[in-house]
Amino acid sequence: MNLQRPDADFYHRDCLIVAPELIGKILVHRLPDGTELRERITQTEAYRGEEDKACHASRGRTKRSEMLYHESGTIYVYLCYGIHWMMNIITGEPEQPQGVLIRAGEIHPSPARLTKYLQIDKTYNGQNILQNPDLWIEDDGIVCNWHTEKRVGIDYAGDEWKNKYWRWVMD
DNA sequence: TTAGTGATATCC
DNA sequence: GATATCACTAAA
Numbered sequence: 001m002n003l004q005r006p007d008a009d010f011y012h013r014d015c016l017i018v019a020p021e022l023i024g025k026i027l028v029h030r031l032p033d034g035t036e037l038r039e040r041i042t043q044t045e046a047y048r049g050e051e052d053k054a055c056h057a058s059r060g061r062t063k064r065s066e067m068l069y070h071e072s073g074t075i076y077v078y079l080c081y082g083i084h085w086m087m088n089i090i091t092g093e094p095e096q097p098q099g100v101l102i103r104a105g106e107i108h109p110s111p112a113r114l115t116k117y118l119q120i121d122k123t124y125n126g127q128n129i130l131q132n133p134d135l136w137i138e139d140d141g142i143v144c145n146w147h148t149e150k151r152v153g154i155d156y157a158g159d160e161w162k163n164k165y166w167r168w169v170m171d
Numbered sequence: 172t173t174a175g176t177g178a179t180a181t182c183c
Numbered sequence: 184g185a186t187a188t189c190a191c192t193a194a195a
Contacts, residue, residue: 103190111190153190
């Protein structure tokens with residue numbers, strides 16, 4: 001098997017390019033006891049810039065949205081509804097807030113269940129996925145077909161932004 | 172359909 | 184300091 005890991009150039013592109021390319025890749029988390037949890041990504045969503053009303057950076061740079069402005073490969077994890085951890089990977093240029101939400105995996109088809117299984121929480125917020133020895137993306141060469149849909153759970157963002165087909169789903 | 176849950180942003 | 188909001192899930 002020919003395993004590769006996406007490098008800095010992979011993430012250093014627009015989120016609209018990176019999001020579909022993450023489909024089919026495998027997210028791996030190695031626990032302190034050596035156990036490796038892995039899950040193939042089946043769904044992603046792009047959040048792009050301060051003008052994207054659905055993006056956490058739409059209200060400017062805050063303590064929470066800070067990570068969106070960091071260099072590509074930075075991991076952005078935040079707590080939603082008091083219970084659920086959401087994991088994003090930052091893409092594109094620094095200072096241009098954008099990222100890709102890991103929305104679902106093969107076994108755990110929702111963002112919160114995925115992070116729960118992989119045991120990803122705020123301790124990873126702000127770390128770089130290219131530099132953390134215990135968390136990485138693997139490419140086993142499988143190419144998947146996908147289609148796009150509207151993003152979910154962002155009714156507050158207004159018609160222009162909530163109707164964008166910025167969600168990628170594996171077929 | 173609705174409760175659960177708590178950090179964050181925004182308003183006094 | 185107080186309140187409203189929220190990129191969700193599970194149970195009913």
